[in-house]
Amino acid sequence: MLISCEIGEEQSLYSQLKNIPEVKDCMITYGSYDVVAEFVTDTPSQMNEIIISKIRKLQNIRSTITLRVIN
Numbered sequence: 800m801l802i803s804c805e806i807g808e809e810q811s812l813y814s815q816l817k818n819i820p821e822v823k824d825c826m827i828t829y830g831s832y833d834v835v836a837e838f839v840t841d842t843p844s845q846m847n848e849i850i851i852s853k854i855r856k857l858q859n860i861r862s863t864i865t866l867r868v869i870n
Contacts, residue, residue, distance in 0.1 A: 801832040801864040808859035809833045
């Protein structure tokens with residue numbers, strides 16, 4: 800997931816994301832997006848639940864783009 804956050808809130812958002820069990824990796828980036836988060840779910844409905852109830856409700860998020868990867 801590509802995430803844009805409020806200016807100066809990258810580290811705070813990173814810390815919040817690392818506390819979500821489904822988030823397997825998280826990186827602060829420079830450019831159009833501030834944070835890249837990788838999370839893993841077993842089903843599309845679980846993915847929707849994580850996005851809606853856990854990630855998008857975090858403070859200081861301005862926007863997200865979800866990239867669904869299929870192995």
